[in-house]
Amino acid sequence: MTRKLEGQKALVTGASSGIGKAIAIEMGRAGADVVINYLSGDDKANQLAGEISQSFQVKAIAHKADVSRDSEVQAMFERMRAELGRIDILVNNAGLQKDAAFDEMTLEQWNTVIGVNLTGQFLCAREAIRSFKRQGILEQISRAMGKIVCISSVHEVIPWAGHVNYAASKGGVMMMMKSVAQEVAHLRIRVNSICPGAIRTPINHEAWETAGAYETLMKLVPYKRIGEPEDIARAAIWLASDDSDYVTGVSLFVDGGMLLYPGFESGG
Ligand code: NAD
Numbered sequence: 001m002t003r004k005l006e007g008q009k010a011l012v013t014g015a016s017s018g019i020g021k022a023i024a025i026e027m028g029r030a031g032a033d034v035v036i037n038y039l040s041g042d043d044k045a046n047q048l049a050g051e052i053s054q055s056f057q058v059k060a061i062a063h064k065a066d067v068s069r070d071s072e073v074q075a076m077f078e079r080m081r082a083e084l085g086r087i088d089i090l091v092n093n094a095g096l097q098k099d100a101a102f103d104e105m106t107l108e109q110w111n112t113v114i115g116v117n118l119t120g121q122f123l124c125a126r127e128a129i130r131s132f133k134r135q136g137i138l139e140q141i142s143r144a145m146g147k148i149v150c151i152s153s154v155h156e157v158i159p160w161a162g163h164v165n166y167a168a169s170k171g172g173v174m175m176m177m178k179s180v181a182q183e184v185a186h187l188r189i190r191v192n193s194i195c196p197g198a199i200r201t202p203i204n205h206e207a208w209e210t211a212g213a214y215e216t217l218m219k220l221v222p223y224k225r226i227g228e229p230e231d232i233a234r235a236a237i238w239l240a241s242d243d244s245d246y247v248t249g250v251s252l253f254v255d256g257g258m259l260l261y262p263g264f265e266s267g268g
Contacts, residue, residue: 003031014094018201022229197255223256
């Protein structure tokens, strides 16, 4: 891959595992300096930062912060501005599940998932847009004033029994992303989402780690393989680069066809 993001500064939330980790690595490979936000596990995050900076000769900083807390998000962006000078790309990736049958779901389970998956994306996107507006466009590195990539899910449109808080959070991400995209397009700020299908990460390990579970999962995937974090990372690099300069307000489904109603594969 060419260094399409040379000189740009990217922040990836929830970047010490799974999809976020793969995106942080690809950002470095594409030439961007990168802030690796993480919630826990200092050693793992610092090791990843070291590997990225060594492999790709970019700056990589691990920064611990809970994206659902305003003060921690503010402090993270302040550090990024102090150490890297600016921000060009935000990848809103941090997310979690707290599954329960709807009538057994606690308010805490509801609030935690909405707080991280939706409010966390709001807090980071708001801070990124404030920074983009202060900085202005730097034509040498990008045609856009800034780029935001939200990691949503196929569950922004597919209802999900037993995971109502999660599906509601991702449905919220969809309308937040599109409304913000509409509001800031005239500034040349691009805001898009990637909607992963089933990707092999810790969040859903019980859906793929045994042969039986994998077989059941494949009934939902027309392309008949699980997605890998790198499938999402490559799409994120495209959405962050000028290759997608005319793309904003879009939900890009990277899902092996999960949205193709596989139950109707044989005619229904
Ligand atoms: P993951 O559990 O490996 O990654 C989620 C990361 O977010 C973790 O590193 C976690 O520590 C971090 N995080 C959680 N709460 C946080 C907080 N308050 N502040 C900062 N970081 C926090 O799982 P993943 O699959 O890589 O998930 C990444 C994103 O992809 C999530 O938004 C998830 O909803 C989305 N997604 C995943 C799949 C999939 O199949 N794996 C499918 C659709 C969408």
